[in-house]
Amino acid sequence: xxxxxxxxxxxxxxxxxxxxxxxxxxxxxxxxxxxxxxxxxxxxxxxxxxxxxxxxxxxxxxxxxxxxxxxxxxxxxxxxxxxxxxxxxxxxxxxxxxxxxxxxxxxxxxxxxxxxxxxxxxxxxxxxxxxxxxxxxxxxxxxxxxxxxxxxxxxxxxxxxxxxxxxxxxxxxxxxxxxxxxxxxxxxxxxxxxxxxxxxxxxxxxxxxxxxxxxxxxxxxxxxxxxxxxxxxxxxxxxxxxxxxxxxxxxxxxxxxxxxxxxxxxxxxxxxxxxxxxxxxxxxxxxxxxxxxxxxxxxxxxxxxxxxxxxxxxxxxxxxxxxxxxxxxxxxxxxxxxxxxxxxxxxxxxxxxxxxxxxxxxxxxxxxxxxxxxxxxxxxxxxxxxxxxxxxxxxxxxxxxxxxxxxxxxxxxxxxxxxxxxxxxxxxxxxxxxxxxxxxxxxxxxxxxxxxxxxxxxxxxxxxxxxxxxxxxxxxxxxxxxxxxxxxxxxxxxxxxxxxxxxxxxxxxxxxxxxxx
Amino acid sequence: xxxxxxxxxxxxxxxxxxxxxxxxxxxxxxxxxxxxxxxxxxxxxxxxxxxxxxxxxxxxxxxxxxxxxxxxxxxxxxxxxxxxxxxxxxxxxxxxxxxxxxxxxxxxxxxxxxxxxxxxxxxxxxxxxxxxxxxxxxxxxxxxxxxxxxxxxxxxxxxxxxxxxxxxxxxxxxxxxxxxxxxxxxxxxxxxxxxxxxxxxxxxxxxxx
Numbered sequence: 001x002x003x004x005x006x007x008x009x010x011x012x013x014x015x016x017x018x019x020x021x022x023x024x025x026x027x028x029x030x031x032x033x034x035x036x037x038x039x040x041x042x043x044x045x046x047x048x049x050x051x052x053x054x055x056x057x058x059x060x061x062x063x064x065x066x067x068x069x070x071x072x073x074x075x076x077x078x079x080x081x082x083x084x085x086x087x088x089x090x091x092x093x094x095x096x097x098x099x100x101x102x103x104x105x106x107x108x109x110x111x112x113x114x115x116x117x118x119x120x121x122x123x124x125x126x127x128x129x130x131x132x133x134x135x136x137x138x139x140x141x142x143x144x145x146x147x148x149x150x151x152x153x154x155x156x157x158x159x160x161x162x163x164x165x166x167x168x169x170x171x172x173x174x175x176x177x178x179x180x181x182x183x184x185x186x187x188x189x190x191x192x193x194x195x196x197x198x199x200x201x202x203x204x205x206x207x208x209x210x211x212x213x214x215x216x217x218x219x220x221x222x223x224x225x226x227x228x229x230x231x232x233x234x235x236x237x238x239x240x241x242x243x244x245x246x247x248x249x250x251x252x253x254x255x256x257x258x259x260x261x262x263x264x265x266x267x268x269x270x271x272x273x274x275x276x277x278x279x280x281x282x283x284x285x286x287x288x289x290x291x292x293x294x295x296x297x298x299x300x301x302x303x304x305x306x307x308x309x310x311x312x313x314x315x316x317x318x319x320x321x322x323x324x325x326x327x328x329x330x331x332x333x334x335x336x337x338x339x340x341x342x343x344x345x346x347x348x349x350x351x352x353x354x355x356x357x358x359x360x361x362x363x364x365x366x367x368x369x370x371x372x373x374x375x376x377x378x379x380x381x382x383x384x385x386x387x388x389x390x391x392x393x394x395x396x397x398x399x400x401x402x403x404x405x406x407x408x409x410x411x412x413x414x415x416x417x418x419x420x421x422x423x424x425x426x427x428x429x430x431x432x433x434x435x436x437x438x439x440x441x442x443x444x445x446x447x448x449x450x451x452x453x454x455x456x457x458x459x460x461x462x463x464x465x466x467x468x469x470x471x472x473x474x475x476x477x478x479x480x481x482x483x484x485x486x487x488x489x490x491x492x493x494x495x496x497x498x499x500x501x502x503x504x505x506x507x508x509x510x511x512x513x514x515x516x517x
Numbered sequence: 518x519x520x521x522x523x524x525x526x527x528x529x530x531x532x533x534x535x536x537x538x539x540x541x542x543x544x545x546x547x548x549x550x551x552x553x554x555x556x557x558x559x560x561x562x563x564x565x566x567x568x569x570x571x572x573x574x575x576x577x578x579x580x581x582x583x584x585x586x587x588x589x590x591x592x593x594x595x596x597x598x599x600x601x602x603x604x605x606x607x608x609x610x611x612x613x614x615x616x617x618x619x620x621x622x623x624x625x626x627x628x629x630x631x632x633x634x635x636x637x638x639x640x641x642x643x644x645x646x647x648x649x650x651x652x653x654x655x656x657x658x659x660x661x662x663x664x665x666x667x668x669x670x671x672x673x674x675x676x677x678x679x680x681x682x683x684x685x686x687x688x689x690x691x692x693x694x695x696x697x698x699x700x701x702x703x704x705x706x707x708x709x710x711x712x713x714x715x716x717x718x719x720x721x722x723x724x725x726x
Contacts, residue, residue, distance in 0.1 A: 098549040098552075099549065099553065141615075162560050165556075166552075166553060166556045166557065166560075169552060169556055170549045170552040170553055170556070173548075173552055174548045174549050174552060175549075200556055200559055200560050200563070201559075201563055202563070203560070203563075204560050204561070204562075204563035204564035204566075204567060205563055205564075205566070205567040205571075207564055207567070208563075208564050208565075208566075208567025208568045208571070209567065211568060212567075212568065212572070220717065223572055226614075226655045226710065226712065227614065227653050227655065227712030227713075227714050227717070228653075228714070228717060229655075230572075231575070231576075231579075234571075234572060234575045237571070237575060238567060238571055238572075241567075241571070299661075301582070301661055301662070
């Protein structure tokens with residue numbers, strides 16, 4: 001079927017091609033990454049020195065809120081949906097996603113969601129200022145009037161995520177090439193299959209939470225209002241019932257990416273494939289029964305605290321299994337250190353640090369000190385940035401030559417890696433110290449004793465921010481004028497159906513299904 | 518525009534375990550459509566679960582366990598019988614929510630009672646503003662383990678409390694500490710938070726407390 005891409009803007013608006021939609025998702029998420037990143041730069045600029053320097057505290061609150069929302073829902077999640085769109089059909093030998101027109105819809109409603117949300121910055125009352133966790137009553141009784149735009153935006157992006165997940169599950173369950181049994185699926189496909197089920201289970205819960213907020217604010221109900229017989233703590237339970245699986249939704253596809261890159265550059269098959277699958281499934285299951293570890297301080301009976309503490313610590317077991325598998329894959333491999341591999345190794349190291357601080361905050365009695373401090377900020381940036389974002393960056397370096405038939409500049413990319421790596425650690429490692437010393441998160445100002453580490457952290461943040469602009473430059477330069485590559489296996493150690501396709505990948509692939517042995 | 522979709526269909530014949538008999542686009546046996554329907558139903562179910570099951574479930578859970586310190590509704594006195602061998606200290610706290618401008622305070626801060634003995638105390642409220650207002654008091658018992666053993670036979674918190682501008686009232690409360698109160702608990706703290714509900718038209722509130 002020699003049906004090439006349409007010409008002009010129509011190609012992108014009406015496309016049902018999984019590669020086009022993947023590209024749209026990836027560019028959209030990068031735009032959101034820069035937007036959310038610029039909010040982070042404003043935050044770090046304000047915190048460079050104690051005292052109010054640049055912005056007002058009200059605006060600072062809007063920045064922390066919008067930074068979190070944009071990064072989680074606009075940058076990281078769509079980035080991995082974009083990778084799923086590009087790679088899953090090619091990895092399982094399918095010609096496209098199972099529901100291509102829904103695929104188009106699920107992407108194109110996203111820009112509207114984020115336009116709605118970002119437009120609140122220019123409205124009277126300002127953008128949402130209640131934190132990305134939007135706890136009631138901050139997000140109901142005391143919310144700015146723009147909260148309704150926020151709620152509508154969350155509904156739209158939730159619908160987008162649900163449609164994307166339905167598409168992925170329908171594709172993986174129905175469109176695999178003959179001979180590709182579930183236990184032969186590449187790890188990235190497995191992690192996304194499980195992630196998609198998580199999304200379908202919890203995105204509707206998020207929609208329910210914001211719907212209850214909407215009714216409390218506008219229609220006089222009292223779900224979260226104690227004056228009317230409701231309970232603000234209920235909001236936290238509903239939110240984290242969504243929120244904890246959400247953090248695994250972010251990290252599981254990242255695990256999948258790493259499980260491809262490490263074997264490629266170690267020139268060995270992934271160690272313990274089936275244990276990887278079962279570990280991923282266990283993590284997904286555990287994510288539903290640990291949510292209240294985010295709420296140790298709301299006033300819980302001791303039994304509840306103990307249960308959520310032990311259940312949470314249990315997650316360390318399957319996660320450690322994955323980390324050991326990655327290390328075992330590298331062990332005695334003929335390793336080379338191209339940029340994707342550097343990011344992947346950094347992922348393993350830094351994610352493990354984030355995992356360990358996660359075990360620390362899971363200890364209920366110790367969490368009394370860590371709770372809502374910069375220690376928590378450091379913890380979740382180690383897993384979100386060094387976890388998800390590093391893995392996404394690694395994925396782009398790894399698959400970009402396959403997608404566009406051009407190789408990126410290796411020395412420039414390595415420089416970008418080292419600036420990112422150093423910038424990231426300089427930003428977030430000191431935040432552990434700040435948190436342990438008692439600096440609370442989400443404040444526009446701080447006591448004088450926190451000055452030094454905040455300045456270090458801000459310098460790191462500017463460095464890390466700059467490295468992302470370099471990343472953008474490298475990607476554009478690769479697409480426009482990178483060295484052409486034409487061998488199907490761009491990386492000699494790479495295995496899988498996607499590497500049997502010509503480079504650059506044609507617009508339509510696997511119109512006749514391949515045979516998997 | 519739909520080439521990819523139709524080209525996907527012959528492919529399905531090869532998909533593991535699926536049997537596609539026709540080639541029509543809307544055939545009901547299409548395995549993709551089956552998956553789609555199941556997942557949409559699942560997602561819709563989770564939405565309804567969040568809206569209509571989670572909040573009541575939370576209330577029931579708190580009711581049974583006493584988590585959150587919520588007390589029950591009006592208590593029907595059953596068999597009398599005072600356990601004079603034991604004394605329990607009951608403390609009272611009154612708090613105004615947010616910008617609630619009333620004066621609100623317990624008339625006694627602490628009483629010592631025997632389990633099973635009905636005790637009457639009162640809170641004092643005064644509307645210090647120049648407009649008529651309606652308030653609702655929300656109770657909370659600490660420790661949570663005592664919540665299900667703390668019974669109120671009469672309480673101002675069962676109803677909303679209107680007060681004219683500048684007027685005041687004594688708000689009565691009659692309670693019984695259950696004889697089955699765990700022996701580890703010797704002190705119970707009952708706290709009321711007073712909310713301004715003048716703008717709410719919500720009569721059902723009274724039954725909730």
